[in-house]
Amino acid sequence: MIPVSILDLAPVVEGGTPRDSFHRSLDLAQHAEKWGYHRYWLAEHHNMPGISSSATSLIIGYVAGGTTKIRVGSGGIMLPNHAPLVIAEQFGTLESLYPGRIDLGLGRAPGSDQPAARALRRGLTSDGHDFPELLSELRGYLNPSLGTAIPNVRAVPGEGLDIPIWLLGSSGFSAQLAGQLGLPFAFASHFAPDYLLPALELYRSNFRPSEALAKPHAMVGINIIAADTDEQARWLATSQQQQFLNIVRGRPGMLKPPVDDMEALWSEQEKAYVQKSLSFSIVGSKETIRAKLRTLQQQTAADEWIIAGQIYDHAARLKSYEIVAELVNEIEANK
Structure with a gap:
């Protein structure tokens, strides 16, 4: 059987609080580790009262600190909401604290509505077109040999650490980019199923082997x-x-x-x-x-499968x- 992982939206239930949600997420992660799940990912969303994982790197640290071996990561961090250097430093910190257990899944959507995008200081005309450049800069901070970071800027911690980067998407854009860069790809069919099969074909047909992967690796999200x-x-x-x-x-x-x-x-x-x-x-x-x-x-x-389930x-x-x-x-x- 292929690996099976969990995507947690840290749901806030009616009558509950985000604090309750965090405790339940950790409890689920601890059970998932015992049951043999491969990864435990959390997703960045904003301005959604029922989802409490907006400060995604913080909750990743909380879950990783309360478990011992399951991989913990983002499914995903919405890169255009953040400076690449900040993400490199945050995930460099997580990898330094919990070595060999941190995944960095990246998306190009805002994970929010337009008012929240404005509050995040995201350009109102942004459509994710700059995602490849932001990704290249981020990868350059983690691996200076790529030469794509801003000159004379270093991510400490982060530089030189082996943090697997995944591209996430619900269309063909990230699928094609992940293939061209030789990165693993995860498709969000748990909420946007229409383009799943074409995206997987696009990813596999465009795949070029890299230091990260010798062959395509596609994770499919499912409820x-x-x-x-x-x-x-x-x-x-x-x-x-x-x-x-x-x-x-x-x-x-x-x-x-x-x-x-x-x-x-x-x-x-x-x-x-x-x-x-x-x-x-x-x-x-x-x-x-x-x-x-x-x-x-x-x-x-x-x-690989990654499972969501809002219960x-x-x-x-x-x-x-x-x-x-x-x-x-x-x-x-x-x-």
């Missing part, structure tokens, strides 16, 4: 919500559906408890949009997940990831 029965899993999944529905309506909020009937909450148009956004989701029992994951593996030839109840969230871990271990044992 999985698992429970003992399909019915229970579908009920748990209504929290995630409500979250996407609120985003569609322009009113992102905290993660809500499950409901018995989504039909009372959305219009047919909203339902279609949410279901399309979540089409790369697997909701069900272990056997349901086994069958659907096998199909997706055949479709994508993914080298309101923390015990149910732990149970979901435990079921997936059991499934992966069973598949591995039966090879």
Whole structure:
């Protein structure tokens, strides 16, 4: 079985606080390490009351400090929001504290809406076109031999450290760039599934071997919500559906408890949009997940899966990831 990792959005549940969210994230990471998950990534989002991982490098340090061997990283840092030197120093610090365990996943979107982009001092006309230049500068701070950093500026810590860089995306831009640079690529099909297969083809067809990779390595993001029965899993999944529905309506909020009937909450148009956004989701029992994951593996030839799952109840969230871990271990044992 290919490696399986976790993407955590550090959800803030209705009635909870970001502090609660951080404690739950660490608890999940500690369980994930015990269950054999490969990586634990956290994502940068801003101006979203239901997501508390905005200061991504800080929460990465918190999780890495509370675990011992699982890789911890960003899925991702939105590079145009930050000076490349600052990211090099932050992740150089993390790698110095937790050597051999830190991943740097980078995206080119703002991870926010326009008002938040203004507050981040991001240029309002920016469309990510400068991402390749920012990436080149960042890589130059970590590896001065590339000669792409600003002259006479050094990242301390950061310089000379082996920090794997991943490019993240939901379109072909980062896929093609990752291939040309010989970097690993992760596609955000857990919320933007439409371009997955073309992006993977673009990445693989443009891949050039590098010091980082001899051959392409593609990670695919997927939502999985698992429970003992399909019915229970579908009920748990209504929290995630409500979250996407609120985003569609322009009113992102905290993660809500499950409901018995989504039909009372959305219009047919909203339902279609949410279901399309979540089409790369697997909701069900272990056997349901086994069958659907096998199909997706055949479709994508993914080298690694990274799983997201917005579940309101923390015990149910732990149970979901435990079921997936059991499934992966069973598949591995039966090879």
